[in-house]
Amino acid sequence: MPKQIVFLHPDLGIGGAERLIVDSAVALESCGYNVSIITNHHDPKHCFEETLQSNLSVTVVADWFPRSIFGYMTALCAYIRLILATLYLLFYEKKPDVTFVDQISAPIILLRAFGYKTIFYCHFPDLLLTKNKKFLLKKLYRIPIDYIEQISTGMADIVLVNSKFTSNVFRETFTSLSHVQLRILYPIANEKSLCLPTSAQFQSDHQSKYEYRKYLSSEIMPEKAKIIFVSINRYERKKNLSLALYSLGKFLIFPYSLFFLSRLPILIIAN
Known part of the structure; x- marks a missing residue:
């Protein structure tokens, strides 16, 4: 019986992180795994075609929860949204063999509590992306969020990073996680998903537009x-x-x- 893999992702739109998730999901599906994606947002008009055309199961959970509160607390809202999606996975879906958590590590705490095997993909430590930490309220607001990010990241069964650079930044940032083994998984472009403008393509009645390119x-x-x-x-x-x-x-x-x-x-x- 094929193994079940679930991806947890905050927003399945169009971006580098989303491209990685889609390519990984499609690759695993082509290898015979049953793959599904649980996300907080998926707009059919603003997404990668594979999420619409392939056999991937995409489930949207908690899109009703706000992304921010009057423009503030974006990180907290993102945590809550993905935790709600995690609760859906825990109580309404069959337990998968592996859960692939992307970007936000907080759900790993719940997943580990229920005995789920997890992989976390770290693009870059979120706490380093935060601006205006010099303000006291911002600093106090970030303390629990940064703490949760660090401890939950360390709870993953496998931690993946996207480059040696990110690996080094991870080590410098999460000093308490020196025992965690990092594995580098480079985002690789799927050539079938690449499409050049018409002006940069050879036109042929017999060949796909992907098969012929001309130089810049x-x-x-x-x-x-x-x-x-x-x-x-x-x-x-x-x-x-x-x-x-x-x-x-x-x-x-x-x-x-x-x-x-x-x-x-x-x-x-x-x-």
């Missing part, structure tokens, strides 16, 4: 470019896109860097 135009990518910097991120402040410019600037002032180059380096910022 020479206006974007000079043929003789030797050093290329690439930044692929969403266009938003928290992604720190200025780091790409900073890196390029540091390279340009590095002694003798341009002496060996016939052309200036190229920076491509894509979204």
Whole structure:
């Protein structure tokens, strides 16, 4: 009998974390596992196609609970929303062989109490993403949330991180979890889910648009470019896109860097 795997995810929209969950779920399903996703939000008009077209079972729980309270307490509301989804899993669904918890680790406390096997995927410690901790009320508000994040993360049977960088940040941040073994699972793009604009595709009556690509135009990518910097991120402040410019600037002032180059380096910022 195929093993059952359940993914717990706060918002199954369109983003890097969601892409990882969808690709992981589809890959496991293709290997013969029974896979389902329990999430707090899933908009059929704003989601990855696989969640609509595949055999994945997507269940939305607690979408009625607010995401914030007058624009505040976003983290607390996110915790409550996913905990409500966890309670649904505990009392209304058959116990899975493995529960894959993404982003918010708080549900692991409940899952462990009921003997569930858990995998937690850490994209980045949430406590480091919080702004304005210098304010006393904000600091007091974050104390229990940060504590829950740390102890619940340590309770997972397996902790996955998305890179060596995140692994190092994890170690520096969660000092009490030095005993936890971290495993790196790199998010890998599924080539079948990639689609270039029409202008960047060969048109063919016999081939899929995914099967033929043409190179970026020479206006974007000079043929003789030797050093290329690439930044692929969403266009938003928290992604720190200025780091790409900073890196390029540091390279340009590095002694003798341009002496060996016939052309200036190229920076491509894509979204």
